[in-house]
Amino acid sequence: MNEEKNLKKEVKEIDFDEIIAKYDRESAYRKLAGFPGRFIAVIAILFSLFHLYTAFVGVLPAQIQRSIHLTFALVLAYLLYPAKKDMPRNKLHWSDIILAALGAIVGLYISFNYEALIYRAGEQTTLDIIVACTAILLVLEATRRVVGLPIVIIASTFLLYAKFGPYMPGFLNHRGYSIARIASHMYYTTEGILGIPIGVSSTFIFLFILFGAFLEKTGIGKFFIDLANSIAGKAVGGPAKVSVLSSALTGTISGSSVANTVGTGSFTIPLMKSLGYKPEFAAAVEAAASTGGQIMPPIMGAAAFLMVEFIGVPYITIAKAAVIPALLYFTGIWIMVDLEARKTGLKGLKAEQLPKFKTVMLQRGYLLLPIVGIVYFLVNGATPIKAALYGIIISVLAGAVRKETRLNLKMLLEALELGAKSALGVAIACASAGIIVGTVTLTGLGLKLGNGLVSLAGGNLLLTLIFTMITSLILGMGAPTTANYIITSTIAAPAIMKLGVPALAAHMFTFYFGIVADVTPPVALAAFAGSAIAGSNPLKTGINASKIAIAAFIIPYIFVLNPQILMIDTTALGVIQIIITSIIGMLGVGAAMEGYFFTNINTILRVVLFIVGLLCIDPGAYTDLIGIASIVAIFTYLRFKSKKAVNIASNKGESL
Structure with missing residues (x-):
């Protein structure tokens, strides 16, 4: 009471x-x-x-x-x-x-x-x-x-x-x-x-x-x-x-x-x-x-x-x-x-x-x-x-x-x-x-900047995506999501599409990072508002929010590289497979970020879990098999380790 x-x-x-x-x-x-x-x-x-x-x-x-x-x-x-x-x-x-x-x-x-x-x-x-x-x-x-x-x-x-x-x-x-x-x-x-x-x-x-x-x-x-x-x-x-x-x-x-x-x-x-x-x-x-x-x-x-x-x-x-x-x-x-x-x-x-x-x-x-x-x-x-x-x-x-x-x-x-x-x-x-x-x-600036962005990235899709992400996050410090999206979709989305990415995936990429700017330090407005209610340190809150929202930093890259996750050119069975394997992958990524699953996880296993978790999120038969097998093996080991620790603690208690 x-x-x-x-x-x-x-x-x-x-x-x-x-x-x-x-x-x-x-x-x-x-x-x-x-x-x-x-x-x-x-x-x-x-x-x-x-x-x-x-x-x-x-x-x-x-x-x-x-x-x-x-x-x-x-x-x-x-x-x-x-x-x-x-x-x-x-x-x-x-x-x-x-x-x-x-x-x-x-x-x-x-x-x-x-x-x-x-x-x-x-x-x-x-x-x-x-x-x-x-x-x-x-x-x-x-x-x-x-x-x-x-x-x-x-x-x-x-x-x-x-x-x-x-x-x-x-x-x-x-x-x-x-x-x-x-x-x-x-x-x-x-x-x-x-x-x-x-x-x-x-x-x-x-x-x-x-x-x-x-x-x-x-x-x-x-x-x-x-x-x-x-x-x-x-x-x-x-x-x-x-x-x-x-x-x-x-x-x-x-x-x-x-x-x-x-x-x-x-x-x-x-x-x-x-x-x-x-x-x-x-x-x-x-x-x-x-x-x-x-x-x-x-x-x-x-x-x-x-x-x-x-x-x-x-x-x-x-x-x-x-x-x-x-x-x-x-x-x-x-x-x-x-x-x-x-x-x-x-x-x-x-x-x-x-x-x-x-x-x-x-x-x-x-x-x-x-x-x-x-x-x-x-x-x-x-x-x-x-x-x-x-x-x-x-x-x-x-x-x-x-x-x-x-x-x-x-x-x-x-x-x-x-x-x-x-x-x-x-x-x-x-x-x-x-x-x-x-x-x-x-002025035709959009085409010029799009070509300039691709040229700056050397025609490399991953670099173009990274540059676009950074631009969106910086704009997000002072512009609302709507304006952020308009600017990046006008300038950066055509550059991504120029490299063979479907329009929907390119625009969703800029849309996502315009939104996630609200929890990305140093100016994370949603995190700062939550911090004001909690009476917490704003910067630490922003860092925590970015860690918790890690999926938002990963998923846009996945759906650009493999648009099936956006239900583009896939079947109902394919969608079910993507959902199941992606959730397993998020479990691996989450455990890696948190450093815990049944028991505390060491640094090496956390890195491995993060990587194999990404493999599961990326739709593809080979990546899914490797990712799921690795996650099951690591989680089984962690479960065994946890039980062993409990048994040792129990035996010590009995001997005392």
């Missing part, structure tokens, strides 16, 4: 909103009361209603749909995010109101002058250029406030490159463009700010984020935690396994590693600590599991929807390809957690402390219906827009089953407002990343 009271006290003392705001810039918006708060809420609700309307009646012409989406995003960005961190968050500044008004003007300029702009394409007026330049500056400043300075620096560098091409060295040299040409290309075509990234944000992504907001209002997060507790709470190291399960489930409706870490970690991290887990390990488990939520089908991170447009395949194809890698990722974390618990002798929770699986499912199992519905519609050929729309409708209907999950008018409006605010970060990041993509299309 005292332990439970202490746990509740520890949780109560943590300011979770402050942690999210500190490590997730997109969540650090103003909380305004009175008329300003209600006015912003109305704009946010209208933002969501606009997308629901176009989902019902059909998407508007691309430039109109995207410019209206950008208008709402700019207005809300300036009204919600202060210019400086130290500015008060409980009142508006006059300059923000002016900038929000300017955002509305430049955003709606395209909608009101749509036909005229089409007729004078390539011959913009002075006013057109002034509006375009203003729009670019407003997007960059909004990006600084909402997303952070690094991506602003990158986008600005690309703009300077477009202007000063004649002064660039070597293969980077190009003829250069006037400010008017750059501005018009960036704002009045569908290749710049209003390009594919914000096009996807204004359709698929927004609706899926809104779907997540409606699910959150039904209380599905608490349901996922109770469900995970009922399944894994009693197991060895139960709370950590609950963290893995609940984060994987919650990750399907949350696009933010940090928000996921804080949301589920607010319960799991203090619980893990109370049962004996070291703070660094407890926070690392939650961070690694929460980060993996973005690669968990059926609803993955926002970048997965961008992949739909970039490589021209249905979303269900991407979700299907991600199944085995996601399974291996979470299996790897589960194994690490289990071995750590066994090594340190940590037990699970008592049965009386846990909800019953049957009770949880009977009382709230219907909350899974919206997710099941989305999968059904996607599998049966519905567009992601329609699938998300139907998912929102089902979530409202499913919530109505019981009084405690029923959404009243106030909750519906709150869900609409929350969805709009949650989508802001993605919308602004996509607009800014559009500047980068626009420069690439204007």
